[in-house]
Amino acid sequence: MSTRPATLDTMRRLPEYLVIWVPLLLAAGHLISFALWTIWVSFTPSTLVPVTGWVGLRNYNAVLATRNWNIAFDNLLLFGTAFVLLSLLMGLGLAILLDQRIRGENVLRSIFLYPLALSFVVTGTAWSWLLNPGIGIQKLVNNLGWTSFRFDWLIDRDMAIWTIVIAAVWQSSGFAMALFLAGLRSVDADLVKAAQIDGAGPLRIYRRVILPVLWPITVTVVVIQLQFAITTFDLVRALTGGGPGIATQLPALVVYDFMFQRGLLGRGAAAAVLMLLTLLAVLLPYWAWRYVQHRRASRA
Amino acid sequence: MHRGAFTPGRAFVYAVVCLIAAAYLLPFAVVALNSLRTAEEIAQTSMIGWPQSWAFGNYAIAWDKFCVAQTCSGIQPYMANSALVTIPATIISTLLGAVAGYAVSLWRFPGDRWIYGIITIGIFLPQQMRLLPWTIVLRETALTNTLTGLVLIHTIQGLSFTTLFCRNYYVAIPQELMRAARIDGAGFFRIFWRIVLPLSPPILIVTVIWQFTHIWNEFLYGVTFTTGQQQPVTAALISLTAAVADVPQHGVQSAAVMIAALPTLLVYLFGGRYFVRGLTAGAVK
Amino acid sequence: MSALTIRDVSKKFGATEVLKDINLEIGSGEFTVLVGPSGCGKSTLLNIIAGLERQSAGTIRIADRVVNDVAPKDRDIAMVFQSYALYPSMTVRQNITFGMECRNVPRPQRDEAVARVARLLQIEALLERKPAQLSGGQRQRVAMGRALVRDPLLFLFDEPLSNLDAQLRVEMRMEIKQLHQRLGSTMVYVTHDQIEAMTLATRIAVMRQGVVQQFADPETVYNRPANLFVARFMGAPPMNTLPARLEAAPDGTVAVIGDVRLPVPAEAGRWIGREVVLGIRPECIAESTRHFTDTPGAVITMTAPVEMVEPTGAETIVVLRLGNERVLGRVSPDLRHRPGDTAPFTVDTRKVSLFDPTTGDRVV
Known part of the structure; x- marks a missing residue:
C-alpha cells in the first residue's frame, strides 16, 4: 500500500555516505556555488581578474548600453522566433509524413536525426562552405549558366542571421520530429477506433483526435528549442564567427567576448546573468505550467 | 491508409519525404564528396560536385600533415586529445551518475529531494554562468590548458544528465524488489551490484552514448580553457577551417571535418536507437 | 508462547494516522490473515512487522524478542510479495539463495537448501531459468521458495495471490494451506479477498481505517461479526x-420488519421496544422445501415477492422484498422463479445478528 522508499536509518557506515554524497554534492554544489559566484562577480568592478567591491548595477547598465549586446539581443529575438517556428513546423510536418506508415521509415528517421549527432562546429563549417557565394550554392548555379544568380546571405549584413536560422533548423528539427512522432504514436488505438465508429474520416480523426494530443509536446519542444536558441554559441562561431562585422552576434558570443577577449569579467558576468534571466523568462512560466498540469493530473 | 496501397496521394507523400531527406543529407554529402576532391577541382567548379579524380590522399594529409598555425601535425593530435578527454569523462560521469541516480531514486535520506532538485537545474543553467568559476578552479588546481582540466569539467557538468537519466530509469524498479533485498539482508552496495547494476545496461548505454556525443562535440570549454596542441578537435577544427588565407585547401579541410565527425557519427550509426532515447528522455524530464 | 505480539502500534504519515493502537497476539503455528478494504492499513502493518517501515509508537515482539530497532534481515522473517519481487537478473536458484549469499552461507549448504525447497515446491526444473522465463504461477512458487528456504520464525505474505488468474489463485491457495499444515509455521497473510481470509486463516483480523474491527477465528467472524x-x-x-424493531412475543422476542416477524435469540430481550439493525446471511433464506434444522421455532416460512433472479449455476441468488426491504436469498438452481412472482421461502433465524443502529456494534 505504502510505496515510500526505504529509509537509510540502518546506514551507519562511512563508505555508503561517501558514495552517496560525493557525486551528489559535486553535482549540486558546483551548480549552486558557480551560479552564485558568477552573479556576485557581475556586481563587482572585476576586469582581468575577479576583485571584491560593489558597483551595483553598473556592469548591467554598461552591457545594456553596448551596441554589441543590443544587436545580439535583437538577433536573438529574430533568430529565436524564426528558428523555433520553423523547426516546429518542420518537425511536425516530418512527424506527420512519417506517421503515414511509409516504407523505410527507420532510414528516413535516421536521416532527419543524424545532424543532432554532429558537432555544431562540423555542421557550421559545412554550411559556411555551402552558403559561401564564392564556392557554394551561388557558384554552382552561376557555373550552370545562370550567372546573375545571387545567394550571398552569409556576407550580407541584413540577411546573415538567416543563415544561422537555416543551419539551426536543419540541425534541430529532427529533435522536434522525434518528440512529435512519439506523441503521435502514443495516441490510444481505442480512441481512433471509437472515432471511426463515430463515423469520422481519416482527416477528421487526425485533426480532432490525434493532433490535440500533441499540444503539450509542442510546449515542451518550444521551450527546449528556445533554451537552445538563447545559449547558441558554437554554431555561430563556426558559421559566421559573429560577422559580417557583428551582424550575427548572439548573447553567448557577447559574454565570451567580454570575458576572454576584452578581459571585462564583471561585464561578462553581467551579460551571462542577463542570459540566465532571459532563459528564466522562458523556463519559469513553463515550470509553472507543468506544475499546474501535474496538479490537475494528480487530482483527476 | 494501409502500407502498400499506392495512390497519387501516397506518391506525393513519398516524393516530399524523399526530397526533404535529400536536403537533410546534402550538407554532409557535400563535405563527404569534397573530402575526395582536389583543391583545384573545387576551385574550378564549386563545393558541390562529384569527384572527378578520387583524391584519397586528402585524408592522409588531413590526418598528420596539414598545417594549423605553424604546426603541421594534421588533425591527429587533436583527435587524440578529444579521445583522451571524452573517454575518461564519459566513463567517470556515467558511473558516478549511476550511483547518484540509484541513491536518489531508491533510498531515502535527509535532503534527498533538495539535492535532486538542484541537480536538475544543471540541465538548464547555461554554460556561460559556469565559465568564470571554472577559470578560477582550473587556475587554482593548475589544470588550465590541460586535458585533465577538461576531463574534470565534463565529468562534473555531465553529472546532472547522467544522474537524471539513471534516476528516471531506476525509479521504475519496484519498491518491493528493494524490500525483498533488504529482508534478504542485502545492503546499499550489494543491492547496487547484484540487483540494480545488472538491470542497468539499457540506461548505461543511453548515458554513455549521450555523454560521449556531447563531450566529443563540445566546443566552448575546449576553446576557452585550452590552446595550441592541447585543444580538442572541435576547437582545432575552427582554426583549421579558418586557415583559408593563403591557398584554399577545401579538399583537405573537408577530410579533416569528416575525420572529426566520424566518432560521433559511428556511435549514431550503431547506437542510434539509444541516442534518440537519450534525446527524448532529456526532453521529458 | 506467542510468536508475534503487536502492542499499541500506531503509524502516522504526516498528519494522517494510518494505524491506530493495534494490539494483536499471535500464537506459534497460527495462520493469521489481515483482511480489509484497500487503504485500511493492513499492508503498512505487515511492513512494520517486517521492519520495512517503522511504527510511530508501540512495540513489535517476535518470539518474545522486541524487534523495534532490529533490521529486517535480522528479524528472522521471510516475506512473499504481491509482485513476487524476484530479482530479474538472477536465476531462480540465485533468487532463492540470495539471502544466504548475503549471510555468507557456504555453498554446499546453499545447494542443499535449494534442493530441499525445490523438491517441496516442485520447481527443480526451473532452477536455472530467469524470472522472465516463468509463468505467473511459477514465479509465485519461486517467491514462496525464497521465503521457505530461510526457515524463519515468521512468514509474511503481502497479497501473494492477487496477480494470479482466478483458477490459479484457487490452486495456490490450497497449496499455501497445505504448506502451512505441513510446516506448522507461523504465518501472517495480508489480503483484501475475504474468501482467501476465510479459507486460509486460523484467525482473521478484519481491519478498517487503521483499526482492527475484529480478531477471531473465521467461524466467529462470519457468524458473529463484531459490527456492521x-x-x-x-x-x-x-x-x-x-432496520427492525424488537418486540416481546409470547414465545420469546421477535424482530418486526414491516409485516414480517422474525424470532430472535432470547438474549436480545433488553433491546425490546427499540430499533436495531438485523443482519441475516443470504444462505439463511432459501426455498420453502429446504430443511435447515429440527429445532422448533428456529425456522419460519413466509411468502415474499421476487424482484430479480441471478443464476450462478450452483445456486440462484434471488432478490426479494421482506417487509419492504430488499434482501438476498440463496435458493436451489432448480427453482425457476421469475421477477414479479410471489413465492414461499424458509428463513433460518438461528444465526441472525443484531446491531446497534447508532454505533454499528453487535448487540447479540
Whole structure:
C-alpha cells in the first residue's frame, strides 16, 4: 500500500555516505556555488581578474548600453522566433509524413536525426562552405549558366542571421520530429477506433483526435528549442564567427567576448546573468505550467 | 491508409519525404564528396560536385600533415586529445551518475529531494554562468590548458544528465524488489551490484552514448580553457577551417571535418536507437 | 508462547494516522490473515512487522524478542510479495539463495537448501531459468521458495495471490494451506479477498481505517461479526442488514420488519421496544422445501415477492422484498422463479445478528 522508499536509518557506515554524497554534492554544489559566484562577480568592478567591491548595477547598465549586446539581443529575438517556428513546423510536418506508415521509415528517421549527432562546429563549417557565394550554392548555379544568380546571405549584413536560422533548423528539427512522432504514436488505438465508429474520416480523426494530443509536446519542444536558441554559441562561431562585422552576434558570443577577449569579467558576468534571466523568462512560466498540469493530473 | 496501397496521394507523400531527406543529407554529402576532391577541382567548379579524380590522399594529409598555425601535425593530435578527454569523462560521469541516480531514486535520506532538485537545474543553467568559476578552479588546481582540466569539467557538468537519466530509469524498479533485498539482508552496495547494476545496461548505454556525443562535440570549454596542441578537435577544427588565407585547401579541410565527425557519427550509426532515447528522455524530464 | 505480539502500534504519515493502537497476539503455528478494504492499513502493518517501515509508537515482539530497532534481515522473517519481487537478473536458484549469499552461507549448504525447497515446491526444473522465463504461477512458487528456504520464525505474505488468474489463485491457495499444515509455521497473510481470509486463516483480523474491527477465528467472524462493517465485508453476497424493531412475543422476542416477524435469540430481550439493525446471511433464506434444522421455532416460512433472479449455476441468488426491504436469498438452481412472482421461502433465524443502529456494534 505504502510505496515510500526505504529509509537509510540502518546506514551507519562511512563508505555508503561517501558514495552517496560525493557525486551528489559535486553535482549540486558546483551548480549552486558557480551560479552564485558568477552573479556576485557581475556586481563587482572585476576586469582581468575577479576583485571584491560593489558597483551595483553598473556592469548591467554598461552591457545594456553596448551596441554589441543590443544587436545580439535583437538577433536573438529574430533568430529565436524564426528558428523555433520553423523547426516546429518542420518537425511536425516530418512527424506527420512519417506517421503515414511509409516504407523505410527507420532510414528516413535516421536521416532527419543524424545532424543532432554532429558537432555544431562540423555542421557550421559545412554550411559556411555551402552558403559561401564564392564556392557554394551561388557558384554552382552561376557555373550552370545562370550567372546573375545571387545567394550571398552569409556576407550580407541584413540577411546573415538567416543563415544561422537555416543551419539551426536543419540541425534541430529532427529533435522536434522525434518528440512529435512519439506523441503521435502514443495516441490510444481505442480512441481512433471509437472515432471511426463515430463515423469520422481519416482527416477528421487526425485533426480532432490525434493532433490535440500533441499540444503539450509542442510546449515542451518550444521551450527546449528556445533554451537552445538563447545559449547558441558554437554554431555561430563556426558559421559566421559573429560577422559580417557583428551582424550575427548572439548573447553567448557577447559574454565570451567580454570575458576572454576584452578581459571585462564583471561585464561578462553581467551579460551571462542577463542570459540566465532571459532563459528564466522562458523556463519559469513553463515550470509553472507543468506544475499546474501535474496538479490537475494528480487530482483527476 | 494501409502500407502498400499506392495512390497519387501516397506518391506525393513519398516524393516530399524523399526530397526533404535529400536536403537533410546534402550538407554532409557535400563535405563527404569534397573530402575526395582536389583543391583545384573545387576551385574550378564549386563545393558541390562529384569527384572527378578520387583524391584519397586528402585524408592522409588531413590526418598528420596539414598545417594549423605553424604546426603541421594534421588533425591527429587533436583527435587524440578529444579521445583522451571524452573517454575518461564519459566513463567517470556515467558511473558516478549511476550511483547518484540509484541513491536518489531508491533510498531515502535527509535532503534527498533538495539535492535532486538542484541537480536538475544543471540541465538548464547555461554554460556561460559556469565559465568564470571554472577559470578560477582550473587556475587554482593548475589544470588550465590541460586535458585533465577538461576531463574534470565534463565529468562534473555531465553529472546532472547522467544522474537524471539513471534516476528516471531506476525509479521504475519496484519498491518491493528493494524490500525483498533488504529482508534478504542485502545492503546499499550489494543491492547496487547484484540487483540494480545488472538491470542497468539499457540506461548505461543511453548515458554513455549521450555523454560521449556531447563531450566529443563540445566546443566552448575546449576553446576557452585550452590552446595550441592541447585543444580538442572541435576547437582545432575552427582554426583549421579558418586557415583559408593563403591557398584554399577545401579538399583537405573537408577530410579533416569528416575525420572529426566520424566518432560521433559511428556511435549514431550503431547506437542510434539509444541516442534518440537519450534525446527524448532529456526532453521529458 | 506467542510468536508475534503487536502492542499499541500506531503509524502516522504526516498528519494522517494510518494505524491506530493495534494490539494483536499471535500464537506459534497460527495462520493469521489481515483482511480489509484497500487503504485500511493492513499492508503498512505487515511492513512494520517486517521492519520495512517503522511504527510511530508501540512495540513489535517476535518470539518474545522486541524487534523495534532490529533490521529486517535480522528479524528472522521471510516475506512473499504481491509482485513476487524476484530479482530479474538472477536465476531462480540465485533468487532463492540470495539471502544466504548475503549471510555468507557456504555453498554446499546453499545447494542443499535449494534442493530441499525445490523438491517441496516442485520447481527443480526451473532452477536455472530467469524470472522472465516463468509463468505467473511459477514465479509465485519461486517467491514462496525464497521465503521457505530461510526457515524463519515468521512468514509474511503481502497479497501473494492477487496477480494470479482466478483458477490459479484457487490452486495456490490450497497449496499455501497445505504448506502451512505441513510446516506448522507461523504465518501472517495480508489480503483484501475475504474468501482467501476465510479459507486460509486460523484467525482473521478484519481491519478498517487503521483499526482492527475484529480478531477471531473465521467461524466467529462470519457468524458473529463484531459490527456492521465486518458483517457486510465478510461473505459474498454480503449479509443482509435491515432496520427492525424488537418486540416481546409470547414465545420469546421477535424482530418486526414491516409485516414480517422474525424470532430472535432470547438474549436480545433488553433491546425490546427499540430499533436495531438485523443482519441475516443470504444462505439463511432459501426455498420453502429446504430443511435447515429440527429445532422448533428456529425456522419460519413466509411468502415474499421476487424482484430479480441471478443464476450462478450452483445456486440462484434471488432478490426479494421482506417487509419492504430488499434482501438476498440463496435458493436451489432448480427453482425457476421469475421477477414479479410471489413465492414461499424458509428463513433460518438461528444465526441472525443484531446491531446497534447508532454505533454499528453487535448487540447479540
